Amino acid sequence: MFAQQKEVKKDSVIAEQLEEVVVTGQYSPQSINKSVFEVKVISRAQIEQQAGNNLADVLNQTLNINIIPSASTGKSAVQLFGLDGQYFKILIDNVPVINDEGLGNNTDLTQMNLDDIQQIEIVEGSMGVQYGANAVSGVINIITKKNSKYQWEIMPYIQEETVGGEYGLFDKGRHIQSIKVGRKISNSWYANAIYTRNDFAGFWNDKKGKSHDLNDGKRGYSWLPKLQNTAKALLTYKGDNAFRTFYKFEYFNENIDRYSEQVNPNYNPSTQTSAPIGDDLVFTSERFYHHLNFLGKWRDDFNYDISLSYQQQKRNVETFKYRIKTKEKFDVEKFEYESRKAFYSRGNFSHFLKQDSFDFQFGYEVNHIDGYASSVSGSFDGENIKRELGSYDVFGSSEIYVNDKFSIRPGARLLTSSVFNTQAAVSLSAKYIFRNEVEIRGVVGSSPRLPNYGELYTYFVDANHDVRGNENLKPEQGSSIFVHIKKGFDLTKDGTSKLLSKLSLNYLNVSDRIELTVVNQIPLQFQYINIDSYRTLGAFFNNTMNYKNLKASAGIGFAGESKVLDSKVLHNDDYLYRIQFNANAAYYAKSLGMIFSTYYKYNGPSQQFVQQQNENNETVLIRGRQSDYSWLDASVRKDFLNKKIQLTLGARNLLDITEVNTTALEGGAHSGSPSTVLLGYGRSYFFKLVYNLNF
Template identity: 55%
Template structure:
């Protein structure tokens, strides 16, 4: 596999270098001047950014016809999607770290979710209908974005304007789930509608609605109406339906812009008891079958008010205010299967979060200075959370807590000349729960000439303990698992170096190659460990040291009607938990894993038909597993686990009609038919997990997406 990758990469390079290398013409159609906002003082091109920013464009998203953010990130290097068939959620790992170590933002604002603000976000709850582009900044973003961002940020930039007086867009998408599909109760069914109106050159507004109906994955299960007590009732992958309504209004003048966004999101996930009970019915001499079924509902309200511009032709400002609220509700009932009747219905709210958030950034204090600029800013959030005893097995009593952080940060951008730039920065973090935290970073950019670019960043960012780690409490005759309100924030430091070279050959051909090196170190990492041997008791403690290092090579090209890229990454992870274990068989060892990805598109000139292929190889992952010692259950040991390698491939064909008013995309996902992955990483800690395989995908599926765009002036 590695040999094929390097041969393909070398061949691409030689073909392009064999052609005459010219300077890049200013009017070229090659889109190498993408504008980014993540971590910037002002919106500017990727090349001018002192940070290394990867952009996933709207065109790339449309080629993949992804339903959610998980579909797009699944093809991205240094990211591993972690789906859960039992909850319907999907999270993502980045540079070998889980989703607690980077933030997912929408227009620079963290999104409230089940487990926090901006971290551990469920990717399936972020649809892609209104996305302009996705920006991924690699490296410590603690100064710009605060805690829990040692690996970087993923910033989703939404569309904020229209070209015509009226813009109407409608989408219909049908997709199989493996080989399961019909119009009613199998497959995935997606609809969306957006209407935008430009009232004047200054005022624009739009309304949109979307629905994503995932009917679940049966596999060997028999669905809702199967009565037998043999474990086959229900679904392998839980069905869920999502509905989202959005509103946007913007006022824009010469030197300032004001916009307001609103979103209401609703999700229903349905669980069906796999082992229904039998109840004899004496009067009728029959048997009734009952399943203890549940419906989990998530309701989220998102408000975002933003003002940006220039004050008195000098100071740039960008200030956001956001109020977000999320409630999770449970409906439990006994379902009489043969009659289709719900009995003993019980509805209640079991988890909620309310967030008050504001962030402001101010720069350009020295007007008309190309060599020096600095920025001051603040970031404040107040999160009030509630979890009842039904929030999960780790909450045995109702918990209501308030978490607040108050941050102030500053940085300066120093351009010594046209080639060399530096950006030092610092942030101080005040919290109601923890001691004052300090964050620092230093970034640098050097342009060598001949299109060579070097970027580097070193910085820190703590990770704050989450609700479960601080406040969980579950004690009975078989369990004793407790949170720890005395936990300290984890300490993280990371360093990233990126070397990039661009070649421009004529007006329509280009090649970009990049090598990245990185290292991330975490101290006082939080884990669940044994704190008392008799009786056995578990508690979250700051005990781990965790280290990640790696190298990535990327090659992107455009040759006439072809475009695409190939990439390779090698990631090593080391973990030491000497204080927590009796035996550490993997001390001071790095476990390495590889990823390879490739994508290629061809545009048929006469019809403008786009053929696209996306491939990713996810190598075997050796993992650190903290387990009970089989010979002494009061001791824990750190051993090696492993998840098998797999290949993932998607393909699509996209065709536009009627002057691009109508477009049709057809294709297939998961062409290698991945379903179950073998894993030896089950954790025999507080709860045993004896399964040796996990459900990762639901097999090869096919889709068709029809989009209608109409502009009226």
């Protein structure tokens, strides 16, 4: 937890060492080169160069990760290995974070504020032994800062962005204000508090806002406006015998406004006047996050790391009618839409033996989730759904150091639950270093995925529909194999400039996949059952270079997906392949006090088998195709007044991507397939001004 306290000198932002210290999946914080797992790191320097405020801002340029925004809900989800947010976990300091739809899963990336972040760690592959159920495709672990070398830290900043080509001081663009106050009370105690306000005024595009009173389909916004307020507090203590403890609190509030496109003219013939009315609503999300951690040694014998967390996130909705001309609300109704309360505890215990050749770890993970979903948020037979889920896991692993070149780490977890049958997860990791310093890592792992509310409890039955959940569903089973081959090269004799090359090969399989399936033809009935499977394989090659004041990296990925859709009469399980490429570079012009950065990512065409009607009105299977597209971001940062003031200017989405053509999506029950996929709101510009009052 406390490994990331190392202060990085400002002048070394570009020439930082390749040997990062990582936390995720380790017995204790250690050099990334010593880790048996392969961990990707997004550093604080990269976050600052991109002026990233939330997780969606910085993950979009990462190879093998796709960000999927929704203009209609205001949320941004993530795909990893083609699997959605149900299959991977987002953690803060090793604790899964709650959200509207789960604990650690289905997280809205735009709700994850990065103001107190040291680095972001990404581990790909099934991590069920380390992190339990639903860690099928991997985990993203956000490591926060927990101390300072200064007695006082006072850091306010403002950030202004255009949204596409739109900007205004109050009604257009993105406006962020934040302030951090930290105090090093003594050599043992440190505390800080952070407040951030993030106002996204929506993307108007061809719409005309909430005050538009004509019934021409132009009212509202193409991307919904939302206002976020985040308050955080931290208190840490460092004692004797390597003892550490911290308490972390976060309060998050988000309002998303949705305005109806259709306007009721509300014409009064007696007065020959109209008072246009819109049917509008506001979604409000609130999150409370508490995390208490104890870390240290017991009588110099073994290490312990215990976390206790209580979290709650609820989503409320306010529906009302809005008199557009007089700006009045009436017929207001408020109710709870979705809610999650979770108690979570995790404990790791390791280093029992005082020897370098062998070590073992055991641990526990307990969580109790009390969930609620309004009948309005899903088709639940007209009733609200209230369910509790308790999970009680124990896990263990051992590290065997055969010699200084070869180590191996087997592990297993037993997952018990108040709802599902007992599950198991296993893993086997190994690392070998050849004489020429080539490192090879192999990681085999498994993880189940638990069914969600909709899959369990949906009940949508009327004269035209019969769609039902299934409380007898069993968890999906995920497994993966990863091989990583890495080699470092010295570019200069003094070893200060380096090149690191890495080749990764992977295979991931999900069986017993849950899908909505036709269970009866006449009358037509649908139900969720365990029937499908999913496979992906790929190869990724990445190079990272530090040369003097230049840091650059480039990677290419080639992946194939195969879906065995037994839930459909027509399907094809052939592998469909896709290529990705990314490159970024940062140059530190020391004499100017400036850092120039650029980030590029190419997403090649993707394919998917879809059903279509042919000329004879027969259902046939075709290969649908989504067009390729690229992201390009750039920024420059300038330091003033001995680095007390930092100004960052930049642009996102320089290639002006908004949507791409596709034939790879099927239509709904009453509509044809969409022809485009929404990706962004176009080229945007930003500036960020930071004042570091540290002493």
